[in-house]
Amino acid sequence: MSRPAPSPIYTLRGAGGPLNTLHFSCLAGDTPLLFSGSGHGVVHIWNLNSRRAERNLEGHSGSSVIWVNTLQSTGALLSQGRDMQVCQWDLREGRSEVVDSVWTGSVGFCQCSLLETSSGSSLLAFAGQQTEEIKIIELPSKKPVCTLVPDAKVGMVMCIKLWQPDSGPGPLLLAGYEDGSLLLWDVTQRCKLSEVKAHPEPVMCLTFDTKRLRGISASCEKKLSSWILDGQNNLQLQDLSVTLVNPGVSQLCVREDGKLLASAGWDHRVRVFGWKKLRPLAVLQYHSDMVLSVAFSDHQDPRQRLLAAGSKDQRISLWSIYSEGANSS
Structure with missing residues:
Protein backbone atom coordinates (compact mmCIF):
# COMPACT_ATOMS: atom_id res chain seq x y z
CA MET A 1 0.00 0.00 0.00
CA THR A 104 11.47 45.85 -19.31
CA GLY A 105 8.63 47.21 -21.41
CA SER A 106 6.85 43.84 -21.09
CA VAL A 107 3.33 43.53 -19.72
CA GLY A 108 3.28 39.72 -19.94
CA PHE A 109 3.78 37.07 -17.27
CA CYS A 110 7.22 35.83 -18.40
CA GLN A 111 9.55 35.65 -15.40
CA CYS A 112 13.11 36.96 -15.65
CA SER A 113 16.10 34.64 -15.57
CA LEU A 114 19.34 35.52 -13.76
CA LEU A 115 22.87 34.19 -14.34
CA GLU A 116 25.73 35.25 -12.07
CA THR A 117 29.04 35.12 -13.93
CA SER A 118 32.53 34.39 -12.63
CA SER A 119 33.58 38.01 -13.16
CA GLY A 120 31.23 39.18 -10.40
CA SER A 121 28.73 40.67 -12.77
CA SER A 122 25.39 39.11 -13.76
CA LEU A 123 23.25 38.63 -16.82
CA LEU A 124 19.53 39.33 -16.66
CA ALA A 125 17.21 37.98 -19.36
CA PHE A 126 13.63 39.22 -19.73
CA ALA A 127 10.81 39.42 -22.26
CA GLY A 128 11.05 42.67 -24.18
CA GLN A 129 8.55 45.23 -25.39
CA GLN A 130 7.93 43.41 -28.68
CA THR A 131 5.89 40.21 -28.46
CA GLU A 132 8.58 37.69 -29.40
CA GLU A 133 11.77 39.39 -28.24
CA ILE A 134 14.04 38.48 -25.34
CA LYS A 135 16.49 41.06 -24.05
CA ILE A 136 19.65 40.29 -22.08
CA ILE A 137 21.56 42.94 -20.15
CA GLU A 138 24.57 42.97 -17.85
CA LEU A 139 24.22 43.99 -14.22
CA PRO A 140 25.05 46.27 -12.49
CA SER A 141 25.99 48.32 -15.58
CA LYS A 142 22.66 47.63 -17.39
CA LYS A 143 24.70 47.40 -20.59
CA PRO A 144 22.72 45.64 -23.38
CA VAL A 145 24.18 42.26 -24.33
CA CYS A 146 21.76 41.12 -27.06
CA THR A 147 18.17 40.92 -28.25
CA LEU A 148 16.90 37.53 -29.43
CA VAL A 149 14.03 37.45 -31.94
CA PRO A 150 12.93 34.26 -33.78
CA ASP A 151 12.74 34.27 -37.59
CA ALA A 152 9.39 32.46 -37.61
CA LYS A 153 6.20 33.56 -35.88
CA VAL A 154 6.05 31.67 -32.58
CA GLY A 155 3.98 34.15 -30.55
CA MET A 156 4.62 35.67 -27.15
CA VAL A 157 7.59 34.67 -24.97
CA MET A 158 6.11 32.68 -22.08
CA CYS A 159 9.09 31.43 -20.03
CA ILE A 160 12.90 31.53 -20.18
CA LYS A 161 15.95 29.89 -18.58
CA LEU A 162 19.49 31.31 -18.86
CA TRP A 163 22.52 29.22 -17.87
CA GLN A 164 26.23 28.72 -18.45
CA PRO A 165 27.10 25.25 -19.81
CA ASP A 166 30.15 23.41 -18.50
CA SER A 167 31.59 23.19 -22.02
CA GLY A 168 31.37 25.93 -24.61
CA PRO A 169 32.30 29.60 -24.54
CA GLY A 170 29.13 31.43 -23.64
CA PRO A 171 25.71 31.27 -22.02
CA LEU A 172 22.71 29.49 -23.52
CA LEU A 173 19.06 30.39 -23.15
CA LEU A 174 15.95 28.21 -23.38
CA ALA A 175 12.64 29.88 -24.21
CA GLY A 176 9.06 28.61 -24.38
CA TYR A 177 6.63 30.40 -26.68
CA GLU A 178 2.92 30.88 -27.23
CA ASP A 179 2.69 28.37 -30.10
CA GLY A 180 4.08 25.55 -27.91
CA SER A 181 7.64 25.74 -29.27
CA LEU A 182 10.87 25.52 -27.27
CA LEU A 183 13.88 27.34 -28.72
CA LEU A 184 17.52 27.08 -27.64
CA TRP A 185 19.59 30.25 -28.15
CA ASP A 186 23.34 30.87 -28.15
CA VAL A 187 23.66 34.22 -26.36
CA THR A 188 27.22 34.94 -27.52
CA GLN A 189 26.46 34.24 -31.19
CA ARG A 190 22.92 35.69 -30.94
CA CYS A 191 21.55 32.78 -32.93
CA LYS A 192 19.05 29.92 -32.57
CA LEU A 193 20.69 26.52 -32.10
CA SER A 194 17.67 24.21 -32.14
CA GLU A 195 13.91 24.06 -31.79
CA VAL A 196 11.26 21.52 -30.85
CA LYS A 197 7.46 21.60 -30.71
CA ALA A 198 6.81 20.52 -27.13
CA HIS A 199 3.09 21.33 -26.75
CA PRO A 200 0.00 22.08 -28.88
CA GLU A 201 -0.78 25.02 -26.55
CA PRO A 202 1.37 27.84 -25.08
CA VAL A 203 4.31 26.71 -22.92
CA MET A 204 3.20 27.91 -19.48
CA CYS A 205 6.39 26.98 -17.60
CA LEU A 206 9.64 25.04 -17.92
CA THR A 207 12.51 23.96 -15.75
CA PHE A 208 15.92 22.72 -16.86
CA ASP A 209 18.45 20.56 -15.03
CA THR A 210 21.75 22.08 -16.17
CA LYS A 211 23.84 19.21 -14.75
CA ARG A 212 21.93 16.47 -16.58
CA LEU A 213 20.96 18.59 -19.62
CA ARG A 214 17.35 17.56 -19.24
CA GLY A 215 14.22 19.63 -18.92
CA ILE A 216 10.48 19.45 -18.61
CA SER A 217 7.69 21.82 -19.59
CA ALA A 218 3.95 22.22 -19.10
CA SER A 219 1.00 23.79 -20.84
CA CYS A 220 -2.70 24.10 -20.05
CA GLU A 221 -3.13 20.47 -21.13
CA LYS A 222 -2.84 17.30 -19.00
CA LYS A 223 0.69 16.43 -20.12
CA LEU A 224 4.20 17.30 -18.95
CA SER A 225 6.71 17.04 -21.82
CA SER A 226 10.23 15.85 -21.05
CA TRP A 227 13.15 16.70 -23.32
CA ILE A 228 16.95 16.56 -23.42
CA LEU A 229 19.81 18.50 -24.93
CA ASP A 230 22.26 16.30 -26.81
CA GLY A 231 25.98 16.88 -27.33
CA GLN A 232 25.32 18.96 -30.44
CA ASN A 233 22.90 21.29 -28.62
CA ASN A 234 19.85 19.73 -30.28
CA LEU A 235 16.61 19.69 -28.31
CA GLN A 236 15.00 16.23 -28.41
CA LEU A 237 11.63 15.19 -27.00
CA GLN A 238 11.75 12.11 -24.78
CA ASP A 239 9.23 9.27 -24.74
CA LEU A 240 9.20 9.74 -20.97
CA SER A 241 6.29 12.04 -20.17
CA VAL A 242 3.67 12.53 -17.45
CA THR A 243 -0.09 12.48 -17.93
CA LEU A 244 -1.82 14.45 -15.19
CA VAL A 245 -5.24 13.80 -13.70
CA ASN A 246 -6.26 17.45 -14.18
CA PRO A 247 -4.97 19.99 -16.72
CA GLY A 248 -2.88 23.06 -16.03
CA VAL A 249 0.48 23.66 -14.30
CA SER A 250 1.71 27.08 -13.12
CA GLN A 251 5.31 26.17 -12.31
CA LEU A 252 7.80 23.30 -12.30
CA CYS A 253 10.89 22.96 -10.12
CA VAL A 254 13.67 20.34 -9.92
CA ARG A 255 15.48 20.00 -6.61
CA GLU A 256 19.15 20.91 -6.78
CA ASP A 257 20.32 17.34 -6.10
CA GLY A 258 18.42 16.15 -9.19
CA LYS A 259 16.21 13.71 -7.28
CA LEU A 260 12.79 15.37 -7.14
CA LEU A 261 10.46 17.35 -9.41
CA ALA A 262 7.53 19.39 -8.08
CA SER A 263 4.60 20.82 -10.03
CA ALA A 264 2.19 23.61 -9.05
CA GLY A 265 -1.26 22.55 -10.24
CA TRP A 266 -4.28 24.56 -11.27
CA ASP A 267 -6.27 21.82 -9.47
CA HIS A 268 -5.02 23.17 -6.07
CA ARG A 269 -2.49 20.33 -5.70
CA VAL A 270 1.29 20.00 -5.62
CA ARG A 271 2.63 16.84 -7.23
CA VAL A 272 6.04 15.38 -6.48
CA PHE A 273 7.83 13.04 -8.90
CA GLY A 274 11.15 11.25 -8.96
CA TRP A 275 13.14 13.25 -11.50
CA LYS A 276 15.05 10.29 -12.97
CA LYS A 277 12.05 8.25 -14.16
CA LEU A 278 9.21 10.75 -13.51
CA ARG A 279 7.59 8.28 -11.14
CA PRO A 280 4.76 9.86 -9.08
CA LEU A 281 5.74 10.00 -5.41
CA ALA A 282 3.15 12.19 -3.68
CA VAL A 283 0.13 14.41 -4.20
CA LEU A 284 0.15 17.23 -1.66
CA GLN A 285 -3.33 18.53 -0.87
CA TYR A 286 -3.76 21.59 1.29
CA HIS A 287 -4.66 24.67 -0.76
CA SER A 288 -8.19 25.82 -1.57
CA ASP A 289 -7.29 27.51 -4.86
CA MET A 290 -4.81 27.04 -7.72
CA VAL A 291 -1.14 26.65 -6.77
CA LEU A 292 0.90 29.33 -8.52
CA SER A 293 4.47 28.66 -7.38
CA VAL A 294 6.76 25.95 -6.01
CA ALA A 295 10.36 26.13 -4.77
CA PHE A 296 12.83 23.80 -3.08
CA SER A 297 15.00 25.22 -0.29
CA ASP A 298 18.78 25.48 -0.59
CA HIS A 299 19.62 24.17 2.91
CA GLN A 300 23.06 22.56 2.90
CA ASP A 301 21.86 19.74 5.14
CA PRO A 302 19.57 17.51 3.00
CA ARG A 303 17.47 16.64 6.06
CA GLN A 304 16.49 20.30 6.45
CA ARG A 305 15.36 20.79 2.86
CA LEU A 306 11.84 22.03 2.36
CA LEU A 307 9.36 22.39 -0.45
CA ALA A 308 7.30 25.58 -0.46
CA ALA A 309 4.08 26.12 -2.42
CA GLY A 310 2.33 29.45 -2.92
CA SER A 311 -1.33 29.63 -3.86
CA LYS A 312 -4.01 31.98 -5.08
CA ASP A 313 -5.60 31.37 -1.66
CA GLN A 314 -2.92 33.73 -0.21
CA ARG A 315 -1.18 31.02 1.82
CA ILE A 316 2.25 29.40 1.59
CA SER A 317 2.56 25.75 2.62
CA LEU A 318 5.92 24.30 3.73
CA TRP A 319 6.55 20.57 3.33
CA SER A 320 9.33 18.28 4.48
CA ILE A 321 9.85 15.61 1.84
CA TYR A 322 13.43 14.56 2.47
CA SER A 323 13.86 11.08 1.04
CA GLU A 324 16.93 8.87 0.96
CA GLY A 325 15.24 6.62 -1.57
CA ALA A 326 14.49 9.17 -4.26
CA ASN A 327 17.64 8.14 -6.19
CA SER A 328 15.97 5.43 -8.19
CA SER A 329 12.69 7.24 -8.82
Whole structure:
Protein backbone atom coordinates (compact mmCIF):
# COMPACT_ATOMS: atom_id res chain seq x y z
CA MET A 1 0.00 0.00 0.00
CA SER A 2 1.16 3.52 -0.75
CA ARG A 3 1.87 5.78 2.20
CA PRO A 4 -0.71 8.47 3.03
CA ALA A 5 0.10 11.93 1.69
CA PRO A 6 1.85 14.12 4.25
CA SER A 7 0.53 17.36 5.72
CA PRO A 8 2.41 20.68 5.64
CA ILE A 9 4.83 21.08 8.53
CA TYR A 10 3.57 24.66 8.79
CA THR A 11 1.95 27.43 6.75
CA LEU A 12 2.67 31.12 6.31
CA ARG A 13 -0.28 33.50 6.22
CA GLY A 14 -0.70 37.22 5.81
CA ALA A 15 0.61 37.80 2.29
CA GLY A 16 -2.64 39.59 1.42
CA GLY A 17 -2.66 38.40 -2.19
CA PRO A 18 -2.00 35.46 -4.52
CA LEU A 19 1.55 34.05 -4.19
CA ASN A 20 3.03 34.26 -7.69
CA THR A 21 6.65 33.48 -6.90
CA LEU A 22 8.89 32.03 -4.16
CA HIS A 23 12.65 32.04 -3.57
CA PHE A 24 14.63 30.52 -0.69
CA SER A 25 17.87 31.82 0.84
CA CYS A 26 19.02 29.35 3.49
CA LEU A 27 22.82 29.55 3.37
CA ALA A 28 24.72 28.23 6.39
CA GLY A 29 25.26 30.77 9.16
CA ASP A 30 22.45 33.08 8.06
CA THR A 31 18.84 33.13 9.15
CA PRO A 32 16.93 30.94 6.64
CA LEU A 33 14.65 33.16 4.59
CA LEU A 34 11.85 32.71 2.08
CA PHE A 35 11.02 35.56 -0.29
CA SER A 36 7.54 35.72 -1.81
CA GLY A 37 5.99 38.01 -4.42
CA SER A 38 2.25 38.71 -4.25
CA GLY A 39 -0.43 39.71 -6.69
CA HIS A 40 -0.86 42.94 -4.73
CA GLY A 41 2.66 44.16 -5.43
CA VAL A 42 4.36 43.26 -2.14
CA VAL A 43 7.51 41.23 -1.55
CA HIS A 44 7.43 39.50 1.85
CA ILE A 45 10.62 38.31 3.55
CA TRP A 46 9.70 35.36 5.78
CA ASN A 47 11.96 34.30 8.63
CA LEU A 48 11.77 30.49 8.64
CA ASN A 49 12.89 30.29 12.27
CA SER A 50 10.14 32.54 13.65
CA ARG A 51 7.75 31.62 10.79
CA ARG A 52 6.74 35.25 10.43
CA ALA A 53 7.20 37.99 7.86
CA GLU A 54 10.35 39.90 8.81
CA ARG A 55 9.83 42.70 6.29
CA ASN A 56 7.39 43.78 3.59
CA LEU A 57 8.77 45.54 0.51
CA GLU A 58 6.57 47.70 -1.69
CA GLY A 59 8.27 48.95 -4.83
CA HIS A 60 5.97 48.08 -7.70
CA SER A 61 3.11 50.56 -7.18
CA GLY A 62 0.67 47.79 -6.31
CA SER A 63 1.34 45.86 -9.54
CA SER A 64 1.65 42.08 -9.27
CA VAL A 65 5.14 40.79 -8.40
CA ILE A 66 5.88 37.81 -10.66
CA TRP A 67 9.54 36.95 -9.88
CA VAL A 68 12.04 37.35 -7.05
CA ASN A 69 15.68 36.27 -6.80
CA THR A 70 18.81 37.13 -4.84
CA LEU A 71 22.35 37.87 -6.00
CA GLN A 72 24.63 35.48 -4.13
CA SER A 73 27.63 37.77 -4.61
CA THR A 74 26.07 40.79 -2.90
CA GLY A 75 22.92 39.55 -1.16
CA ALA A 76 20.88 42.08 -3.10
CA LEU A 77 17.28 41.19 -3.96
CA LEU A 78 15.75 41.50 -7.42
CA SER A 79 11.98 41.70 -7.89
CA GLN A 80 10.02 41.86 -11.14
CA GLY A 81 6.58 43.41 -11.30
CA ARG A 82 3.90 43.84 -13.92
CA ASP A 83 4.61 47.57 -13.72
CA MET A 84 7.34 46.67 -16.28
CA GLN A 85 10.10 47.22 -13.69
CA VAL A 86 12.78 44.98 -12.20
CA CYS A 87 13.81 46.52 -8.86
CA GLN A 88 17.11 45.93 -7.07
CA TRP A 89 16.86 46.17 -3.28
CA ASP A 90 19.56 46.80 -0.70
CA LEU A 91 18.63 44.71 2.35
CA ARG A 92 21.90 45.05 4.29
CA GLU A 93 21.81 46.13 7.94
CA GLY A 94 18.04 46.27 8.03
CA ARG A 95 17.64 48.48 4.96
CA SER A 96 14.73 48.10 2.55
CA GLU A 97 15.72 50.42 -0.27
CA VAL A 98 15.29 50.24 -4.03
CA VAL A 99 18.77 51.22 -5.26
CA ASP A 100 18.26 50.62 -8.99
CA SER A 101 15.66 49.49 -11.49
CA VAL A 102 15.40 48.18 -15.06
CA TRP A 103 12.49 48.96 -17.36
CA THR A 104 11.47 45.85 -19.31
CA GLY A 105 8.63 47.21 -21.41
CA SER A 106 6.85 43.84 -21.09
CA VAL A 107 3.33 43.53 -19.72
CA GLY A 108 3.28 39.72 -19.94
CA PHE A 109 3.78 37.07 -17.27
CA CYS A 110 7.22 35.83 -18.40
CA GLN A 111 9.55 35.65 -15.40
CA CYS A 112 13.11 36.96 -15.65
CA SER A 113 16.10 34.64 -15.57
CA LEU A 114 19.34 35.52 -13.76
CA LEU A 115 22.87 34.19 -14.34
CA GLU A 116 25.73 35.25 -12.07
CA THR A 117 29.04 35.12 -13.93
CA SER A 118 32.53 34.39 -12.63
CA SER A 119 33.58 38.01 -13.16
CA GLY A 120 31.23 39.18 -10.40
CA SER A 121 28.73 40.67 -12.77
CA SER A 122 25.39 39.11 -13.76
CA LEU A 123 23.25 38.63 -16.82
CA LEU A 124 19.53 39.33 -16.66
CA ALA A 125 17.21 37.98 -19.36
CA PHE A 126 13.63 39.22 -19.73
CA ALA A 127 10.81 39.42 -22.26
CA GLY A 128 11.05 42.67 -24.18
CA GLN A 129 8.55 45.23 -25.39
CA GLN A 130 7.93 43.41 -28.68
CA THR A 131 5.89 40.21 -28.46
CA GLU A 132 8.58 37.69 -29.40
CA GLU A 133 11.77 39.39 -28.24
CA ILE A 134 14.04 38.48 -25.34
CA LYS A 135 16.49 41.06 -24.05
CA ILE A 136 19.65 40.29 -22.08
CA ILE A 137 21.56 42.94 -20.15
CA GLU A 138 24.57 42.97 -17.85
CA LEU A 139 24.22 43.99 -14.22
CA PRO A 140 25.05 46.27 -12.49
CA SER A 141 25.99 48.32 -15.58
CA LYS A 142 22.66 47.63 -17.39
CA LYS A 143 24.70 47.40 -20.59
CA PRO A 144 22.72 45.64 -23.38
CA VAL A 145 24.18 42.26 -24.33
CA CYS A 146 21.76 41.12 -27.06
CA THR A 147 18.17 40.92 -28.25
CA LEU A 148 16.90 37.53 -29.43
CA VAL A 149 14.03 37.45 -31.94
CA PRO A 150 12.93 34.26 -33.78
CA ASP A 151 12.74 34.27 -37.59
CA ALA A 152 9.39 32.46 -37.61
CA LYS A 153 6.20 33.56 -35.88
CA VAL A 154 6.05 31.67 -32.58
CA GLY A 155 3.98 34.15 -30.55
CA MET A 156 4.62 35.67 -27.15
CA VAL A 157 7.59 34.67 -24.97
CA MET A 158 6.11 32.68 -22.08
CA CYS A 159 9.09 31.43 -20.03
CA ILE A 160 12.90 31.53 -20.18
CA LYS A 161 15.95 29.89 -18.58
CA LEU A 162 19.49 31.31 -18.86
CA TRP A 163 22.52 29.22 -17.87
CA GLN A 164 26.23 28.72 -18.45
CA PRO A 165 27.10 25.25 -19.81
CA ASP A 166 30.15 23.41 -18.50
CA SER A 167 31.59 23.19 -22.02
CA GLY A 168 31.37 25.93 -24.61
CA PRO A 169 32.30 29.60 -24.54
CA GLY A 170 29.13 31.43 -23.64
CA PRO A 171 25.71 31.27 -22.02
CA LEU A 172 22.71 29.49 -23.52
CA LEU A 173 19.06 30.39 -23.15
CA LEU A 174 15.95 28.21 -23.38
CA ALA A 175 12.64 29.88 -24.21
CA GLY A 176 9.06 28.61 -24.38
CA TYR A 177 6.63 30.40 -26.68
CA GLU A 178 2.92 30.88 -27.23
CA ASP A 179 2.69 28.37 -30.10
CA GLY A 180 4.08 25.55 -27.91
CA SER A 181 7.64 25.74 -29.27
CA LEU A 182 10.87 25.52 -27.27
CA LEU A 183 13.88 27.34 -28.72
CA LEU A 184 17.52 27.08 -27.64
CA TRP A 185 19.59 30.25 -28.15
CA ASP A 186 23.34 30.87 -28.15
CA VAL A 187 23.66 34.22 -26.36
CA THR A 188 27.22 34.94 -27.52
CA GLN A 189 26.46 34.24 -31.19
CA ARG A 190 22.92 35.69 -30.94
CA CYS A 191 21.55 32.78 -32.93
CA LYS A 192 19.05 29.92 -32.57
CA LEU A 193 20.69 26.52 -32.10
CA SER A 194 17.67 24.21 -32.14
CA GLU A 195 13.91 24.06 -31.79
CA VAL A 196 11.26 21.52 -30.85
CA LYS A 197 7.46 21.60 -30.71
CA ALA A 198 6.81 20.52 -27.13
CA HIS A 199 3.09 21.33 -26.75
CA PRO A 200 0.00 22.08 -28.88
CA GLU A 201 -0.78 25.02 -26.55
CA PRO A 202 1.37 27.84 -25.08
CA VAL A 203 4.31 26.71 -22.92
CA MET A 204 3.20 27.91 -19.48
CA CYS A 205 6.39 26.98 -17.60
CA LEU A 206 9.64 25.04 -17.92
CA THR A 207 12.51 23.96 -15.75
CA PHE A 208 15.92 22.72 -16.86
CA ASP A 209 18.45 20.56 -15.03
CA THR A 210 21.75 22.08 -16.17
CA LYS A 211 23.84 19.21 -14.75
CA ARG A 212 21.93 16.47 -16.58
CA LEU A 213 20.96 18.59 -19.62
CA ARG A 214 17.35 17.56 -19.24
CA GLY A 215 14.22 19.63 -18.92
CA ILE A 216 10.48 19.45 -18.61
CA SER A 217 7.69 21.82 -19.59
CA ALA A 218 3.95 22.22 -19.10
CA SER A 219 1.00 23.79 -20.84
CA CYS A 220 -2.70 24.10 -20.05
CA GLU A 221 -3.13 20.47 -21.13
CA LYS A 222 -2.84 17.30 -19.00
CA LYS A 223 0.69 16.43 -20.12
CA LEU A 224 4.20 17.30 -18.95
CA SER A 225 6.71 17.04 -21.82
CA SER A 226 10.23 15.85 -21.05
CA TRP A 227 13.15 16.70 -23.32
CA ILE A 228 16.95 16.56 -23.42
CA LEU A 229 19.81 18.50 -24.93
CA ASP A 230 22.26 16.30 -26.81
CA GLY A 231 25.98 16.88 -27.33
CA GLN A 232 25.32 18.96 -30.44
CA ASN A 233 22.90 21.29 -28.62
CA ASN A 234 19.85 19.73 -30.28
CA LEU A 235 16.61 19.69 -28.31
CA GLN A 236 15.00 16.23 -28.41
CA LEU A 237 11.63 15.19 -27.00
CA GLN A 238 11.75 12.11 -24.78
CA ASP A 239 9.23 9.27 -24.74
CA LEU A 240 9.20 9.74 -20.97
CA SER A 241 6.29 12.04 -20.17
CA VAL A 242 3.67 12.53 -17.45
CA THR A 243 -0.09 12.48 -17.93
CA LEU A 244 -1.82 14.45 -15.19
CA VAL A 245 -5.24 13.80 -13.70
CA ASN A 246 -6.26 17.45 -14.18
CA PRO A 247 -4.97 19.99 -16.72
CA GLY A 248 -2.88 23.06 -16.03
CA VAL A 249 0.48 23.66 -14.30
CA SER A 250 1.71 27.08 -13.12
CA GLN A 251 5.31 26.17 -12.31
CA LEU A 252 7.80 23.30 -12.30
CA CYS A 253 10.89 22.96 -10.12
CA VAL A 254 13.67 20.34 -9.92
CA ARG A 255 15.48 20.00 -6.61
CA GLU A 256 19.15 20.91 -6.78
CA ASP A 257 20.32 17.34 -6.10
CA GLY A 258 18.42 16.15 -9.19
CA LYS A 259 16.21 13.71 -7.28
CA LEU A 260 12.79 15.37 -7.14
CA LEU A 261 10.46 17.35 -9.41
CA ALA A 262 7.53 19.39 -8.08
CA SER A 263 4.60 20.82 -10.03
CA ALA A 264 2.19 23.61 -9.05
CA GLY A 265 -1.26 22.55 -10.24
CA TRP A 266 -4.28 24.56 -11.27
CA ASP A 267 -6.27 21.82 -9.47
CA HIS A 268 -5.02 23.17 -6.07
CA ARG A 269 -2.49 20.33 -5.70
CA VAL A 270 1.29 20.00 -5.62
CA ARG A 271 2.63 16.84 -7.23
CA VAL A 272 6.04 15.38 -6.48
CA PHE A 273 7.83 13.04 -8.90
CA GLY A 274 11.15 11.25 -8.96
CA TRP A 275 13.14 13.25 -11.50
CA LYS A 276 15.05 10.29 -12.97
CA LYS A 277 12.05 8.25 -14.16
CA LEU A 278 9.21 10.75 -13.51
CA ARG A 279 7.59 8.28 -11.14
CA PRO A 280 4.76 9.86 -9.08
CA LEU A 281 5.74 10.00 -5.41
CA ALA A 282 3.15 12.19 -3.68
CA VAL A 283 0.13 14.41 -4.20
CA LEU A 284 0.15 17.23 -1.66
CA GLN A 285 -3.33 18.53 -0.87
CA TYR A 286 -3.76 21.59 1.29
CA HIS A 287 -4.66 24.67 -0.76
CA SER A 288 -8.19 25.82 -1.57
CA ASP A 289 -7.29 27.51 -4.86
CA MET A 290 -4.81 27.04 -7.72
CA VAL A 291 -1.14 26.65 -6.77
CA LEU A 292 0.90 29.33 -8.52
CA SER A 293 4.47 28.66 -7.38
CA VAL A 294 6.76 25.95 -6.01
CA ALA A 295 10.36 26.13 -4.77
CA PHE A 296 12.83 23.80 -3.08
CA SER A 297 15.00 25.22 -0.29
CA ASP A 298 18.78 25.48 -0.59
CA HIS A 299 19.62 24.17 2.91
CA GLN A 300 23.06 22.56 2.90
CA ASP A 301 21.86 19.74 5.14
CA PRO A 302 19.57 17.51 3.00
CA ARG A 303 17.47 16.64 6.06
CA GLN A 304 16.49 20.30 6.45
CA ARG A 305 15.36 20.79 2.86
CA LEU A 306 11.84 22.03 2.36
CA LEU A 307 9.36 22.39 -0.45
CA ALA A 308 7.30 25.58 -0.46
CA ALA A 309 4.08 26.12 -2.42
CA GLY A 310 2.33 29.45 -2.92
CA SER A 311 -1.33 29.63 -3.86
CA LYS A 312 -4.01 31.98 -5.08
CA ASP A 313 -5.60 31.37 -1.66
CA GLN A 314 -2.92 33.73 -0.21
CA ARG A 315 -1.18 31.02 1.82
CA ILE A 316 2.25 29.40 1.59
CA SER A 317 2.56 25.75 2.62
CA LEU A 318 5.92 24.30 3.73
CA TRP A 319 6.55 20.57 3.33
CA SER A 320 9.33 18.28 4.48
CA ILE A 321 9.85 15.61 1.84
CA TYR A 322 13.43 14.56 2.47
CA SER A 323 13.86 11.08 1.04
CA GLU A 324 16.93 8.87 0.96
CA GLY A 325 15.24 6.62 -1.57
CA ALA A 326 14.49 9.17 -4.26
CA ASN A 327 17.64 8.14 -6.19
CA SER A 328 15.97 5.43 -8.19
CA SER A 329 12.69 7.24 -8.82
